[in-house]
Amino acid sequence: MEKRSDYVLWFEECDLSSIPLVGGKNASLGELLKAQIPVPPGFAVTTKAYNLFLEQGGIKKDIFKLLDGIKANDMDSGEAASKTIRSLIENTEVCDDLQDYIGEFYRRLSKRCNVPAVPAAVRSSATAEDLPGASFAGQQDTFLWIRGMDGILTHVKKCWSSLFTSRAIYYRAKMGFPHEAVEISVGVQKMANAWVAGVMFTLNPATGDRATVAIDANWGFGESVVSGECTPDNFLVNKITDEVIRKTVSHKTILYTREPVSHSVIKQTVPAERSDIQCV
Incomplete structure (x- = not known):
């Protein structure tokens, strides 16, 4: 070796x-x-x-x-x-x-x-x-x-x-x-035992604007966002002023989390009280 x-x-x-x-x-x-x-x-x-x-x-x-x-x-x-x-x-x-x-x-x-x-x-x-x-x-x-x-x-x-x-x-x-x-x-x-997770782009992927950060997020682990299984909350943030330029709160239907007994990852329905509120 x-x-x-x-x-x-x-x-x-x-x-x-x-x-x-x-x-x-x-x-x-x-x-x-x-x-x-x-x-x-x-x-x-x-x-x-x-x-x-x-x-x-x-x-x-x-x-x-x-x-x-x-x-x-x-x-x-x-x-x-x-x-x-x-x-x-x-x-x-x-x-x-x-x-x-x-x-x-x-x-x-x-x-x-x-x-x-x-x-x-x-x-x-x-x-x-x-x-x-x-x-x-x-x-x-x-x-x-x-x-x-x-x-x-x-x-x-x-x-x-x-x-x-x-x-x-x-x-x-x-x-x-x-x-x-x-x-x-x-x-x-x-493993990060996340309550909320998602993806951050260090520029706006739609326009290429380098002064903007784009964030997609959902409840639970980031898998639901990465796989495209959910419509995540979306935020555009100005890097210079830290101002939230645009915020879209989506109806979120599923999340991934840890099953406490088997310690495995499971897919769950988002509780009704959390499905339409901002996750971040």
């Missing part, structure tokens, strides 16, 4: 120069920390770890052989290849050395948070999420409220396999983007 930093890195060790190793999402989390913006702690399982897993598992050639027959105008071929590849990845054992690295960092993360088997978000971070003329963002999976080493390893593999969803395969074929040119890292990050 090579040195530890080839396979696992704390977010504090990541920055934009690390994108080939940790992907866009993990690199951005590292940049936020360097800017002293509060970010829940965590670590990145690198693209080198992903490649080592494929090579030591003996499945790399099989995967790319299955992808050779994909046609940009044939979604059915992509669907069949996706099912086979994802099953192959999720049923292949992670080698002992990688298990040790990931396990040690998860134990350190739990100790750092003072929570045994700390609940974590296991997040995909691809190396090609936003490029000129193509956007790969949102094509890979994220899993919330994962606890224990077995759960972390299982969902790291699920994130790796999500590089080969039928949608991702079809999009790369359509854009003429080589499948082998995209690699994936995985972030393991302390």
